[in-house]
Amino acid sequence: MISLKRTMLFIPGNNPSMLMNSIVFGSDCVIFDLEDAVSEKQKDAARILVRNGLKTLDFENTEVFVRINDISTKYWKNDLEEVMKGKINSILLPKTESPKSVKEAEKYIEELEKKYNIEKQITIMPLLETALGIENAFQIAKSSERIEGLFLGAEDLTADLGAKRTKEGKEILYSRSRVVTAAKAAKILAIDTPFTDVDDDEGLVKDTIFAKEIGFDGKASISPRHVDIINKIFMPSKEEIIYAHKVIDAIEKAEEEGKGVVSLEGKMIDAPIVNRARKVLLVLNKSRGVM
Amino acid sequence: MKIKNIAIVGSLESNDVMITIEPLENKLEIIIESIVYDQFNEEIKKAVQDVCDELEVKQAKIKVNDRGALECTIKARMEAAIIRGKGEIL
Incomplete structure (x- = not known):
């Protein structure tokens, strides 16, 4: 979690x-x-x-x-x-x-x-x-x-x-x-x-x-x-937010296509990177009052 | 259960209540003073009475000096006052 x-x-x-x-x-x-x-x-x-x-x-x-x-x-x-x-x-x-x-x-x-x-x-x-x-x-x-x-x-x-x-x-x-x-x-x-x-x-x-x-x-x-x-x-930077969106988009696309391994900009995305991206977006949503 | 000691719990800070409980024979006397007495006298009395019923206190003198406390605060202060008045340690 x-x-x-x-x-x-x-x-x-x-x-x-x-x-x-x-x-x-x-x-x-x-x-x-x-x-x-x-x-x-x-x-x-x-x-x-x-x-x-x-x-x-x-x-x-x-x-x-x-x-x-x-x-x-x-x-x-x-x-x-x-x-x-x-x-x-x-x-x-x-x-x-x-x-x-x-x-x-x-x-x-x-x-x-x-x-x-x-x-x-x-x-x-x-x-x-x-x-x-x-x-x-x-x-x-x-x-x-x-x-x-x-x-x-x-x-x-x-x-x-x-x-x-x-x-x-x-x-x-x-x-x-x-x-x-x-x-x-x-x-x-x-x-x-x-x-x-x-x-x-x-x-x-x-x-x-x-x-x-x-x-x-x-x-x-x-x-x-x-x-x-x-x-x-402790708010994420603009670059971190853009990257987090890219990571989540890539993950979702890979899931739709049934791919097991996901890469973004030539680098493999592993679980810690996904967790970090989700956390960045969580901070963003909370600061916007979305949640 | 019998109230053996005088006990005071709470404060006169905003949103708090100060409860004083002391031994009294044969009756339960509740005296309420509150900044919202006209609006909430009955609710405050009910909160105090509920805790007395729950903890089986039938004989005591209870002074309530309320500074706009929520029901959960009044009940917490009452419970602590009764426990102290009985000489129990939680």
Whole structure:
């Protein structure tokens, strides 16, 4: 399945106003946050609020993620138990450091899918935000069929590295490259860390262009103000759109003619090229409001 | 089920509701204050009553200070308030 994740907007889990308005900001995905955005004393209230929102609200074409608390806490099972009663696409798994963490979460997700007769498989996106998580990126990426992407979290990571977090991001260059490489080797998506200065649009543009240039498929955001800028930067270029149309036309023509092998402009078109073309057209249609 | 503690859940932010629940003997008292009281008093009361029925709360004093919350928000805040009032941890 091809999915669009140019922007993934964090919504604090205990904020009803943000929750009910979450889809109006135009992000491809929303992440209802039960972890860092919720204080210890409000974990119970946030979990119930998010569950009710997921059961009641219509998120249209926006993909819905929930960031649960990490599996070393006493909260994560209760988080899953509640939010899986609602309409969700994926779980963002914080502080993932090894395949073991993914397997543990997956086992419980499977139990709940059976318990609640959930037909559509819930996917997992590991959040890599520790030095160990970065070093194990590829093993984590390959640890489950449910994993659709790796998500880089630079704030906790830099604290773990003992590095100073800067707008230029030199301190996370290795981690960014590592996450992209691991994700692409595993044929899944790579999502970049949010740019945390809400008022610095110029800095956001630079940071997002850089993320796209090194191979990220999308970027997280902690502010609705950032969504439009990130979406535009992750729009495909005119050349990419023209090429995507040519690829799809060639594929359709070959199917009509019963040809197994398809070539375009002297080059063979394989599955990754077709998937890329479909994704480009998906972005285009979404930006035009076709879907 | 009995409410043992005073519990407060929610906030006075826009689109939220603050629920205060406390022990009371022999009756269920619901006091509603809302920025949309004239339009939605009955709906708010029904949402509160539904959660009390579902969680079998028959004796309590419940103060509802509503700032334009959706029904799903009122019900979520009520549920959390009852759980805390019972002294349970979810």
